[in-house]
Amino acid sequence: MPDPRMPDFRLRCPPCGRSESADSRSSRCPECDGSWLIEYLFPAAESPARAPGIPQIPRLPGLFRYLPMLPVRDVAAIVSLGEGGTPLLRAARLGARLGVGSLTLKDEARNPTGSFKDRMLAVGIARARELSHHTVAVQSSGNVGASAAAYAAAAGLSAKIFVPRTVPQGKLVQIAMYGADLVRVDHPSPAFIFELLLWASQELGWYIVSTTARYNPFVLEGAKTIVYELAEQTSFVLPDWLIAPVGGGGNLGLLWRALLELRALGLVQRLPRLAGVQAAGCAPFVAAVREGRSVQQAGTQAWPQIDTVAGAIADDLVFDAHVALPAIRDSGGTAVAVPDQETLEMQRALAADEGLFVEPASAVALAGLRRLRQEGTIEEGASVCCLLTGNGLKDVATAAASLPDVPLVAPTRAAIAARVRAR
Numbered sequence: 541m542p543d544p545r546m547p548d549f550r551l552r553c554p555p556c557g558r559s560e561s562a563d564s565r566s567s568r569c570p571e572c573d574g575s576w577l578i579e580y581l582f583p584a585a586e587s588p589a590r591a592p593g594i595p596q597i598p599r600l601p602g603l604f605r606y607l608p609m610l611p612v613r614d615v616a617a618i619v620s621l622g623e624g625g626t627p628l629l630r631a632a633r634l635g636a637r638l639g640v641g642s643l644t645l646k647d648e649a650r651n652p653t654g655s656f657k658d659r660m661l662a663v664g665i666a667r668a669r670e671l672s673h674h675t676v677a678v679q680s681s682g683n684v685g686a687s688a689a690a691y692a693a694a695a696g697l698s699a700k701i702f703v704p705r706t707v708p709q710g711k712l713v714q715i716a717m718y719g720a721d722l723v724r725v726d727h728p729s730p731a732f733i734f735e736l737l738l739w740a741s742q743e744l745g746w747y748i749v750s751t752t753a754r755y756n757p758f759v760l761e762g763a764k765t766i767v768y769e770l771a772e773q774t775s776f777v778l779p780d781w782l783i784a785p786v787g788g789g790g791n792l793g794l795l796w797r798a799l800l801e802l803r804a805l806g807l808v809q810r811l812p813r814l815a816g817v818q819a820a821g822c823a824p825f826v827a828a829v830r831e832g833r834s835v836q837q838a839g840t841q842a843w844p845q846i847d848t849v850a851g852a853i854a855d856d857l858v859f860d861a862h863v864a865l866p867a868i869r870d871s872g873g874t875a876v877a878v879p880d881q882e883t884l885e886m887q888r889a890l891a892a893d894e895g896l897f898v899e900p901a902s903a904v905a906l907a908g909l910r911r912l913r914q915e916g917t918i919e920e921g922a923s924v925c926c927l928l929t930g931n932g933l934k935d936v937a938t939a940a941a942s943l944p945d946v947p948l949v950a951p952t953r954a955a956i957a958a959r960v961r962a963r
């Protein structure tokens with residue numbers, strides 16, 4: 541007999557209305573090529589079958605305790621490295637400096653491979669096992685690649701990771717250590733490399749576990765668990781604003797979907813407004829929001845030249861504009877671009893004021909908050925939560941470039957005394 545708490549879901553294509561069962565192997569609608577939306581058939585809030593709170597199975601590991609809200613049905617397919625369960629930290633000093641009433645940081649750098657992508661790939665690899673795939677593949681600026689490689693290793697699957705030439709050394713080494721087949725393509729554009737990956741995957745039968753909903757509607761669902769945790773950590777009183785770094789846009793869309801789910805379940809009344817932040821040197825999403833571009837335009841107009849230290853979000857296309865643009869619009873949110881200099885300042889402030897060493901792509905959220913305060917978009921005294929998406933140790937070279945050199949000191953008391961008094 542099936543466990544009544546196992547998720548029941550179906551795939552639906554919003555443009556044409558077609559739907560398929562959870563067993564479907566198609567990554568997109570075969571009728572109109574639309575992206576699938578995953579619909580969960582969980583019991584309504586007033587149903588006597590549902591316990592209070594977010595539907596979950598506490599005995600399952602990592603984020604799989606939220607299994608009823610995730611597109612995985614076979615518990616035997618699950619591989620967990622202890623992802624999720626990240627702390628929500630109060631940043632009182634930084635919050636006061638930025639003029640907000642309360643600033644909290646959801647520290648996703650604590651995930652097993654050092655980035656929030658582990659939430660997605662845990663789901664993606666479970667889905668790959670459910671569908672009996674042996675080889676998974678992604679295009680990545682580093683974080684997705686590391687997550688895919690680690691979870692594939694733990695699951696005994698092969699991983700093909702395509703990266704652009706600009707990937708930092710730390711991320712390359714991390715992916716290689718997990719034993720993945722690392723394909724370093726001599727090109728800077730994620731959109732271009734994605735085309736090569738699509739071709740190779742079709743030729744060789746690899747299962748794409750990209751965090752782009754357009755190419756795999758299941759993987760991104762893992763991002764929803766950030767919001768579930770946030771809701772539980774705030775006793776279901778969510779902040780006024782939720783600020784997230786944006787690459788292809790999918791994470792923003794899934795954060796919003798999770799918020800809508802919580803409201804539909806009757807667990808929260810007031811939802812936060814979403815703000816998406818990109819680096820000024822690669823900001824196609826911000827351009828799309830601020831210039832009112834259509835989903836079609838945003839998903840096809842590539843950013844001409846990538847120039848930023850925030851490589852983890854340097855997507856030159858808004859791959860998931862179909863979920864990201866509605867998330868901003870429907871939440872009454874906004875998007876903002878920040879220059880690298882401000883990102884690096886906030887990276888140092890997070891480390892020196894709050895004890896958190898994050899990668900530049902995470903620090904953009906704080907730089908974005910500062911800009912939105914200056915613009916007056918976020919009011920003084922508002923409550924704000926920023927997502928910190930990746931660990932600073934993944935790209936030490938960028939951080940080192942903004943710090944002074946550390947000179948050697950002679951091994952004598954006199955030299956030590958001169959050195960420490962000089963400080």
Ligand SMILES: [Zn+2]
Nearest residue numbers: 553556569572
């Ligand atoms: Zn369709």
